[in-house]
Amino acid sequence: MNGHHAMPAGDRPGIGPPLWLLAELTYRCPLQCPYCSNPLDFAQTQQELTTEEWVRVLRQGREMGAAQLGFSGGEPLVRQDLAELIAEARQLGYYTNLITSGLGLTEAKVNAFRDAGLDHIQVSFQASDPELNNAVAGSRKAFDHKLAMARAVKEAGYPMVLNFVIHRHNIHQMEDIISLCERLGADYVELATCQYYGWAFENREGLMPSKAQLEKAEAEVNAYRERLTASGSAMKLIFVTPDYYEERLKACMNGWGSLFLTVAPDGTALPCHSARLLPIEFPNVRESSLHSIWYDSPGFNHYRGDSWMPEPCRSCDEKDKDFGGCRCQAYLLTGNADNADPVCSKSPHHDRILAARKAADHATAGLEELTYRNADNSRLFFRG
């Protein structure tokens, strides 16, 4: 017996249910990380969904089969109704994940959320030392508070995932980062190299590690992992490499409208949290039910299946494995979201990836030259 099973069928032939629901409760955030995946013009967003509207979304999602629920943002803790939403979600049967910077968290909240039924808290860090962490986060007190909150999360009995976004300014800290996680008693450590969307795309030259940096980091992670396995530790290291150094494509979101459904703070429903940047009209949960959004809306059907694919994807024998890669990346790098993701070496636009790699070998920009994610900078993007 090995326990696994093929994925299930949904209400329509060929379309499975949205098993993952990501609730981006707000774009408000006390931090200013220059790789934030929120839209550049987030400050333009009006009118967050109300508590009642979120409850309706949660109920509809659960009814359709969603089992994993992420509360994210922005910083979800700025929502005063978070405990109420957690309680509702848990009672509906979701596995509830809180994805937080830790800012705004207190021991009392950690315990109150546990009593409300929260299953897991993921705390993100920016580096293994206070100086670099706080410089990246754009916040002077962030690091000490994150440490305190990670300890409180552990103390309260939650499984603990610590997340570090990795880029050229902290990639040399791999061993220190993992050893910090070990001391904090993490169950999972996500070492997620920046993916270049949103603010990270804007800052790509200042964030992307060189190939040499990446290989060194990967070797360090592998060596650490072996030590952990040898010592019988259950701490799991998940190292996400940037796909800019791949020749083959990631199966982005496991396919468009296949498993994931994101609801943005204003109720816009998206097949992934970056898709908002695409020139496609997406439905809003204020106007339609999640069921009709998932199965029937033009936005969610836009890139389902493979009939939309141009060459070289159309005749490629890997198209069922990688779905042509990422639509957002194709759009950002080629101006047309229908194109093959340029990460693929068969893409006629692969030279853009090669150019980015070359730039990363020679980049010199310091942290202070990055564009930080805050409301003032955001306004520049929509005022033009």
Add this chain to the structure above:
Amino acid sequence: MGISMEQIPRLRPGFRFQWEPAQNAHVLLYPEGMVRLNGSAGAVLKEVDGQRNVADIVALLEQQFPDAGSLLEDVSDFLKDAEQQHWIVFT
């Protein structure tokens, strides 16, 4: 290393086992992850409650599936695998 009949398995903290009608299967949920279980894996994990030992679980399953013959080996193999995957721990 084998598993002794007196050992008591329980789900690893933070793991949840539940029936999902939309998937017509039992699933194991954990931080940002989900495993859809096949019928036999679901049947074993259903009896893992942190109280019953391996012998109890085998006996219960043999009662539920009288035509299956001895289930000791299948159940032990699965529990060993589940432990290696860090889904369960033994106390």
